Amino acid sequence: MAEVVLQAQRRNVFGKQVKRLRRQGTIPANVSVKHEPSLAIQVDAREFEGFLKAHGATTLITLEIAETDGADGARIARAARKAALLGEVQRAAVGGQIQHIEFQQVNLNEPVHAHAPIVVTGEAPAARTLGGVLLRPLDSVEVMALPRDLPEAITLDISGLTELNSSLFVRDLAVPDNVTLLTDPDEPVVTVQAPRIVEEEAPATETVETPAETTPQASSEQTGGEG
16 A cells, blocks of 8 residues: 655644634644654645545554744754554534644554444345345444554445345454454444335225204294184
8 A cells, every 4th residue: 555645744833823723724733642742733734635535544644744943833854754543633513624633643563443434335136126225334343453454444245135124244344364353243234124114094084964953943823712
């Protein structure tokens, strides 16, 4: 796999002043380092958005972190290279703009835990021909591997789902020998559920009201006899 390099700079702007960075198209970030204080950096917003479109959380990143002049933040030629994985990406509640990024520095010789996304391929005949509903209860699995061996994604072919109420499980995922699956193997990944049948109610019978019979009232006048 080709090396994925992300350019960054040391950050000397903190607190409320980071708003100015964001207005300039720069995202504040931190690199978490084991047993050491985190490192404050900044990355170009456009470059990072491009990275997100092409890669995921299990992509091994080489951060090229250039030193900056404390006076005006000008870039200096030398740069430190650090192997890292993407951690948390914080976005604004309104608009979704990236507010902050967390990277995790890794040791290339030590296994790490990560969540690898599951990519579904093929088409389930039970959904296509039997009208089943395809459900995805799981879209990623936890794995452990050396940083260079982490899969960017794990594919799952669902063309074998030919019956309703059938499933594929974590144990059905094919992963390389140098990758260990940590998610429960009996957890379902994809399920084809039988379509829900809604019984139609019988149309209500219209009731025709029959007008009540009226009993003739006796005349209040009596016929008098001859006098």
